[in-house]
Amino acid sequence: MTRSVIxxxxxxxxxxxxxxxxxSRGDKVARIDYAPTASAPLAGSLEIGGIDxxxxxATKGALAKVVAANGGIDVLVNVAGGFAWETLEDGSLATWAKMQSMNVMTGATITQLALPELKKSEAGRIVNIGAGGAVKAGMGMGAYAASKSGVHRMTEALAEELAGSSVTANAVLPSIIDTPTNRADMPDADYSEWVSPDAVAKVIHFLASADGAAITGALIPVSRGG
Structure with a gap:
């Protein structure tokens, strides 16, 4: 079955x-991003940029485009977010509000607005991106970890809210993801210990699959994968 995925x-x-x-598995994909355009297009994808x-x-408008183009919403993967490292003593209180907005409110807003369509699906799926670093926060990780902990709690509460419906809600908790930005920020790190984006993506795909139907309210660490 071809699904509509955001x-x-x-x-x-x-x-x-x-x-x-x-x-690659045959789903209809819509990519929504704050950036105006993608650096690399994805063939067949509905590209919706410039969305806060x-x-x-603005979010309602983006969702309307997805429903019109792809016939509904079956899967919502909330990847949008941000990161900041700074100590409380030397940092800015504005960072705490920014992390809350980028990591919690983005997901809460689109999820609330997408729920009517997700609940129409025979197998609706919501997968959020939490963080291993939010289970126990290290120095300088307070604002980020607090916001990602909010994602964890939102996921758990949402799963209970949706009990009895066709929709599941889970979160993956990656360790450090091997990205160009992280390599630039941590040039002396052992990249072999990091998790690849593709490895995280495959876990997300499993949670959104028919085989993942029995899992909801889970916070799943993802810390290996080259």
Missing amino acids: VTGGFGVLGSAVAEVFA LTDVE
């Missing part, structure tokens, strides 16, 4: 990997 943050490294996995996912009306 990947937020779909123009980024992880979002692109997720979109590619679903597209904390803006309700």
